[in-house]
Amino acid sequence: MQIIKVGIIGCGNISSIYIENLSNMFKGVKLVACADIDLSRAQAKAEQLNDDGKVKYPDLKAMTVDELLADPEIQIVVNLTIPVAHHEVAKKAILAGKCCYNEKPLCLSRDQAQELVKLADENKVLVGGAPDTFMGAGIQTCAKIINDGWIGKPISATAFMCCPGHESWHPAPEFYYLPGGGPMFDMGPYYLTALVNLLGPVAKVAGLTARAKEERVCTSELRKGDVMPVDVQTHVTGLMQFASGATGTIITSFDVWKHTLPCIEIHGTQGSLSVPDPNCFGGPVKLCVQRSDFKEMPLSHSYADNSRGLGVADMARALRDGDAFRANGQLASHVLELMHAFHDSSDSGQFVNIQSVCDQPKPMPSGMYVL
Numbered sequence: 001m002q003i004i005k006v007g008i009i010g011c012g013n014i015s016s017i018y019i020e021n022l023s024n025m026f027k028g029v030k031l032v033a034c035a036d037i038d039l040s041r042a043q044a045k046a047e048q049l050n051d052d053g054k055v056k057y058p059d060l061k062a063m064t065v066d067e068l069l070a071d072p073e074i075q076i077v078v079n080l081t082i083p084v085a086h087h088e089v090a091k092k093a094i095l096a097g098k099c100c101y102n103e104k105p106l107c108l109s110r111d112q113a114q115e116l117v118k119l120a121d122e123n124k125v126l127v128g129g130a131p132d133t134f135m136g137a138g139i140q141t142c143a144k145i146i147n148d149g150w151i152g153k154p155i156s157a158t159a160f161m162c163c164p165g166h167e168s169w170h171p172a173p174e175f176y177y178l179p180g181g182g183p184m185f186d187m188g189p190y191y192l193t194a195l196v197n198l199l200g201p202v203a204k205v206a207g208l209t210a211r212a213k214e215e216r217v218c219t220s221e222l223r224k225g226d227v228m229p230v231d232v233q234t235h236v237t238g239l240m241q242f243a244s245g246a247t248g249t250i251i252t253s254f255d256v257w258k259h260t261l262p263c264i265e266i267h268g269t270q271g272s273l274s275v276p277d278p279n280c281f282g283g284p285v286k287l288c289v290q291r292s293d294f295k296e297m298p299l300s301h302s303y304a305d306n307s308r309g310l311g312v313a314d315m316a317r318a319l320r321d322g323d324a325f326r327a328n329g330q331l332a333s334h335v336l337e338l339m340h341a342f343h344d345s346s347d348s349g350q351f352v353n354i355q356s357v358c359d360q361p362k363p364m365p366s367g368m369y370v371l
């Protein structure tokens, strides 16, 4: 099998799990390089040692962003920079002839997303990105349950992601409160991508938004007392009409201390499905048929553990086989349009028709499956 070589740009908080998984978890990809605007961050990642004093990732070389983009061996760039830099870095990667897998959101604006998809087509490379959690065992099991008819025709969905924000733990939380951040652009991609994967694309939305505070104070050990301006709405409520006719409700919030709401539920003519946290890869998946109690279902698919990078491995498979890949640019652009549309609807007081469409991603093969 041709092993596809991968380079990471952006060596911050989330890069650790990508480096670990893209080095060890998948047979079709090999992580060979990492870069950052701050080279010392890339060097620190590449020079990590095991407990026995040996280099942890011997195949990983630190380089500048320009060196990584000029390396002819690297076919996929994994863009783990902050949201405001996603478009610029992805565009450079595509123009350098590389496929590009972006962390979420794909980029900031709908125009930028369209440009990236068009440029990728013109340059015959692939573009897309996170989340890839919908390809994990939990949500794939839910898709199988729905496709096998257990809950009948899906009628409605609810999705809730509420928390007090990220300033209690993230070492550089500013980007969560700048354009491209906020609870919808930060966490909405997990919930909306899962819903589109389970119910298909959305045709129309409405939204209402709020902002509890104009500034936030960091409470983490590292940043205690630092004050950050809040430039985004931090509570976003959305209504969705799926093209299938099903309806959905979503709330994403950084203005909730605690709650008891479920992550995602799907209700159909014959039963109800409790979908696991779409920010994770595994279960529990719970099903009830008509008036029965909810029962936990066995997971039917592989990748139940933290498998971040699964979407990169699927992109590599598609590249090798000349096939479609699941976490693709159309899907990520559709989700980006939905997130903007909730805010636009809140501003205008009107429903917003969604212009983009995307296919429901092909289910992952069930049972033991290694990418």
Ligand SMILES: NC(=O)c1ccc[n+]([C@@H]2O[C@H](COP(=O)([O-])OP(=O)(O)OC[C@H]3O[C@@H](n4cnc5c(N)ncnc54)[C@H](O)[C@@H]3O)[C@@H](O)[C@H]2O)c1
Binding pocket: 009, 010, 011, 012, 013, 014, 015, 035, 036, 037, 038, 041, 065, 080, 081, 082, 083, 085, 089, 103, 104, 105, 172, 186
């Ligand atoms: N932290 C998490 O738990 C988490 C989880 C899932 C997804 N994400 C997403 O991953 C991305 C990165 O998040 P993070 O928490 O790792 O952020 P971070 O701030 O910790 O790291 C970002 C890194 O990108 C580098 N960078 C910024 N602009 C750059 C540019 N133009 N060129 C090269 N390098 C550049 C920074 O120097 C930094 O090292 C974001 O899009 C975020 O939404 C984060």
